[in-house]
Amino acid sequence: MTGQPILSLSDVSWSYEEGQAPVLRQLHLQLQAGEAVGVVGRSGSGKTTLLLTLAGLIPANYAGSFAGQRLAAGEIGIVFQDPETQFIGLTVEEEIAFSLENKGYSDQQIERRIEEVLQLVGLQGFEARSPFELSGGEKQRVAIASALAVSPQILILDEPTSELDPKGAAEVFQLLHRLRREEKMTIVVSSHATEELARFCDRVVLLSEGDLRLDLPTASFFQQIGLLEQEGIFVPDMIKLHHWLTEQGQLQAEPTSLTVEEMIAAFQRMEEQRRGRHERLNHSL
Ligand SMILES: Nc1ncnc2c1ncn2[C@@H]1O[C@H](COP(=O)(O)OP(=O)(O)OP(=O)(O)O)[C@@H](O)[C@H]1O
Numbered sequence: 001m002t003g004q005p006i007l008s009l010s011d012v013s014w015s016y017e018e019g020q021a022p023v024l025r026q027l028h029l030q031l032q033a034g035e036a037v038g039v040v041g042r043s044g045s046g047k048t049t050l051l052l053t054l055a056g057l058i059p060a061n062y063a064g065s066f067a068g069q070r071l072a073a074g075e076i077g078i079v080f081q082d083p084e085t086q087f088i089g090l091t092v093e094e095e096i097a098f099s100l101e102n103k104g105y106s107d108q109q110i111e112r113r114i115e116e117v118l119q120l121v122g123l124q125g126f127e128a129r130s131p132f133e134l135s136g137g138e139k140q141r142v143a144i145a146s147a148l149a150v151s152p153q154i155l156i157l158d159e160p161t162s163e164l165d166p167k168g169a170a171e172v173f174q175l176l177h178r179l180r181r182e183e184k185m186t187i188v189v190s191s192h193a194t195e196e197l198a199r200f201c202d203r204v205v206l207l208s209e210g211d212l213r214l215d216l217p218t219a220s221f222f223q224q225i226g227l228l229e230q231e232g233i234f235v236p237d238m239i240k241l242h243h244w245l246t247e248q249g250q251l252q253a254e255p256t257s258l259t260v261e262e263m264i265a266a267f268q269r270m271e272e273q274r275r276g277r278h279e280r281l282n283h284s285l
């Protein structure tokens with residue numbers, strides 16, 4: 001880890017007023033600028049609660065008891081699972097304008113910013129459309145555009161693709177890749193879509209009953225196959241196959257393959273090394 005974190009939780013515990021047991025327990029988590037961090041855990045493990053806490057909405061907007069410290073060094077945008085429940089505007093333009101209006105922008109600035117963020121999420125020309133009459137992927141991209149309008153450094157997304165079909169989910173992850181690459185955004189995303197997470201994240205954390213059971217770079221994270229399966233986390237097939245081939249001595253552990261193409265490349269690297277060793281051996285004879 002290098003430099004000052006852009007967002008950090010130290011020793012944070014939280015219980016909802018309604019519940020008895022703490023939902024987050026003495027949790028430590030640090031995010032560096034530009035990092036993409038995935039959050040996984042079975043249903044009820046506290047993913048949404050953790051993201052609300054990172055965003056500062058817990059404890060600000062929720063009744064309960066909070067302990068510990070949260071530090072944030074930037075503006076944060078948040079996007080939830082079901083975009084439709086968040087829409088209040090009759091048009092896409094209005095929807096995005098809402099997040100800007102109480103920030104003191106002029107009408108002209110608002111108009112320009114709407115155009116910019118629609119461009120960013122690939123929805124140019126959608127200004128006058130009703131947000132309710134879009135495809136799932138488009139709706140979620142409007143929600144992301146609204147979150148991006150105020151130019152946050154950090155974007156937090158809670159299961160942004162769980163309500164979407166595969167095409168919509170792919171659109172959203174493509175956009176997240178682009179926001180990292182082109183806008184250098186720091187992104188935290190919870191999801192059950194572990195294949196997409198494995199491709200997208202630098203680091204993944206596993207929540208289990210309010211504890212961070214794992215916090216590891218993505219490749220090492222997904223090698224904890226036994227623990228992950230015990231926690232109900234789907235480990236992508238290709239990662240399992242790669243792991244097995246590593247145990248058989250047929251592949252090196254890293255980089256882990258996520259696609260058939262990556263696995264072919266891993267075999268090719270092994271083959272080249274083998275050939276290299278042969279040549280050196282022949283040379284020395
Ligand atoms: N507003 C609330 N009031 C009281 N308890 C809550 C509230 N929201 C969540 N909880 C409880 O906190 C725990 C963690 O819930 P949370 O929604 O953070 O889990 P999650 O990992 O996001 O689950 P899912 O995968 O189903 O979205 C659960 O036991 C849940 O019942």
Ligand SMILES: [Mg+2]
Binds near residue numbers: 047158
């Ligand atoms: Mg949740």
